[in-house]
Amino acid sequence: MLRPIVRYGADVLHRPAAPVTDITPETQLLIDDMIQTMYAAPGIGLAATQIGIPLRIFVCDISVGRNPADLITFVNPEFVERDGMQLEEEGCLSVPGFNATVARPSRAVLKGLNRHGEEQVVEAAGLLARCFQHEVDHLDGTVFVDRLRGLQKDLIVRRIKKLSRAGKW
Numbered sequence: 001m002l003r004p005i006v007r008y009g010a011d012v013l014h015r016p017a018a019p020v021t022d023i024t025p026e027t028q029l030l031i032d033d034m035i036q037t038m039y040a041a042p043g044i045g046l047a048a049t050q051i052g053i054p055l056r057i058f059v060c061d062i063s064v065g066r067n068p069a070d071l072i073t074f075v076n077p078e079f080v081e082r083d084g085m086q087l088e089e090e091g092c093l094s095v096p097g098f099n100a101t102v103a104r105p106s107r108a109v110l111k112g113l114n115r116h117g118e119e120q121v122v123e124a125a126g127l128l129a130r131c132f133q134h135e136v137d138h139l140d141g142t143v144f145v146d147r148l149r150g151l152q153k154d155l156i157v158r159r160i161k162k163l164s165r166a167g168k169w
């Protein structure tokens with residue numbers, strides 16, 4: 001089932017999500033909905049908070065469905081290593097129409113559970129490392145706009161507020 005994606009400014013996007021204590025059939029349905037919603041958008045990643053569910057789950061697929069092996073689900077993810085630096089343009093399904101260059105580590109090792117509750121460790125570089133960090137940020141209540149500074153951030157926040165007042169957000 002497709003779920004509506006909430007936008008920057010929605011409370012659920014701006015507070016930390018809770019760990020998943022038990023992976024139930026309901027969790028499986030939630031994950032299926034997240035995958036379907038991510039592909040329909042289309043996007044390369046989606047955190048549960050983006051569909052209004054404050055749980056530490058995200059899905060990602062940097063091939064956007066072209067390569068089934070690229071679909072990754074993480075439950076309760078935690079970084080075990082991060083290093084290097086990459087500067088790339090980033091966007092977010094919860095901030096449609098806005099992109100900005102965000103500095104991120106270029107390599108990341110993420111540990112957590114897969115959708116079956118088994119422990120998994122995934123080493124990522126480049127776009128996948130960026131995606132992991134963007135999604136874990138969501139689970140911590142941080143949107144990429146929050147990582148911007150100064151004028152760049154002010155400009156985006158001001159334009160969102162304006163759209164919001166006009167009922168277009």
Ligand SMILES: [Zn+2]
Nearest residue numbers: 091092093094
């Ligand atoms: Zn996002």
